[in-house]
Amino acid sequence: MAAEETKVLQEAYPMKGGDGLYSYAKNSTYQRKATGYAKELIKAAIAGKLDKEILLSSKTFRIADLGCSVGPNTFSAVQNILEAVESKYQYYCQELNPQIPDFQVFFNDHTSNDFNLLFTSLPNDRGYYAAGVPGSFYGRLFPENSIHFVHSSYAIQWLSGVPKELVNKNSPAWNKGRIHYSSSGDEVVMAYKAQFDKDMEQFLQARAQEIVCGGLMVLIFPGIPNGTHHSQNQPSINFEILGSCLMDLARKGMISEEKVDSFNIPTYNMSPQELEAAVERNGCFSIEGKENLPLSVQSDSGDQNISGQFVESHLRAVVEGIIKQHFGEKILDVLFDCYRRKLHENFSIFESGKMGSFFFLLKRRAAN
């Protein structure tokens, strides 16, 4: 029951709403590009791995996008899935049943997501019935056996919350003066990893109950290549640059050092191997495909070289909300000015880090 959801540690880190300069809507081209690369993979997945029986079993085909934020990426991802399912239906099923199923799409994100913006941005000519579902995807969101296709892009790197040990002064995993883990000791890294393992098990367990047997789940996430040492974790290096700016602000007396000590970014950049291990431990899904997405980032202006400005505006869209929540609004401009400068100074360290964008295709096994 949905009541379970409330048992899960629930902290919300919505992307920046609205459509202003630093909004997620205007600063998610990177995420959109990953979705773009993934589009062809999703089409192929539906063509090759979605059983005909699933299409014929229900008059409604239900799609969920988990961690949808406010658009527009979610709309184009959903449209792509819908068209691929329609094509498959027309090709394989229409002789058996001429009526193409109705599509119902569930847009999920934290309760604090700007659903009002999401709803007003819904495409007018959408070929589906839309619904918004508020809540953490680490708990149950949907009735049993009710979803045929789950999509989640750039969302599962967010943990359900900050591992408790990181802010406990008496713990060996106390992450003093840092906000992520690339330059922390093993205890901190282990605390992050343990939280990831626990969260991912809850994620897979909830989805296993919700997805019909034979249903598909596509997970797209930023992570690190297998075997990367945490000190070379590029997204984490990026956060550490931001963290060192927070410490600069503390030294200047703009914020307290304790405030920085008690702040950590609750993301974990998994490797494909780590996700694979979690899926195997869970046992309810088979892995039907995994791919590295090419990382050719380009800015909105079409410039192929990733720039500090580009990295900054994307980072800001993603973390501004969580920073504001903890430190207040006043420091934002100073902080991101400092970050931009430091990123520029340390760009070679940043560039030497490793990251990847990964695509996993899972299929719900027959009930077990």
Add this chain to the structure above:
Amino acid sequence: MAAEETKVLQEAYPMKGGDGLYSYAKNSTYQRKATGYAKELIKAAIAGKLDKEILLSSKTFRIADLGCSVGPNTFSAVQNILEAVESKYQYYCQELNPQIPDFQVFFNDHTSNDFNLLFTSLPNDRGYYAAGVPGSFYGRLFPENSIHFVHSSYAIQWLSGVPKELVNKNSPAWNKGRIHYSSSGDEVVMAYKAQFDKDMEQFLQARAQEIVCGGLMVLIFPGIPNGTHHSQNQPSINFEILGSCLMDLARKGMISEEKVDSFNIPTYNMSPQELEAAVERNGCFSIEGKENLPLSVQSDSGDQNISGQFVESHLRAVVEGIIKQHFGEKILDVLFDCYRRKLHENFSIFESGKMGSFFFLLKRRAAN
């Protein structure tokens, strides 16, 4: 398909959001009382009229509340339905299938409704999966045959929009200097009535496609007793008092007279007979029950006598949004001050008007 929805004339008149002095959340006790009276009727309807087969046919029982606004009324209405269905299941079905179905509740209102507030207000201990569905209920909202129980309280009196003739200077139904129809000529009344008939047919047609055969629909609405002349229509008399204040403001030069001429409140207060006729014309539903709800209004303070203040704050919560949209924010306080004064002066006229609160229970007939 949902695309049809966009064909429907869509104008949105959300109740006042937030939780301030004049918010709908704080000024909907009247509507909540009607829901309260209806609660027992709904329990009886589920006990007596909901077929066992429906309960056993699906692992998910889907409920929709149409025109839900932002709560709290919608939550208590939904909880009541859920408990009644659970009781019935436990009594009649659990021997056949011990697993009580999952409940999924769709909260529907216009896209401009404050879904963010609705979502943050959702009860933590809810025993259902919640989803928000934005869009006009005069179009399709849900997949075919997917809903088991529809509830709509104090919503279907809103038309899909203002009848066009009312604002056409060359039409005999031009509603110059008025904002509703109790003191207008027959042409105006007929224009309202024609819009109601058209809208109600679309409403019933859409629901007939969405509700499973044997599924129930409860409609609770403010209206007028059968045979009431439109000049005695109390809600309309109330609007006309507000309209005469707008004309006062026009005479004082605060707004233009044309602005008043082009403004009409898109509600129609049907009689039970009119709804009955619409249901019969549509043909997809049987009427399983109809009741007059007692109209013992009391204020939040428990005072049994309906006061001008009470009527004013309720009216303001309902129409402030639409007034602001047309006339701007500046006039609101002056307007409602004038309205309160005039309501006081004309309270005997207001009280002599007729209105009722009605409960209809419909059941989706076998497919036709």
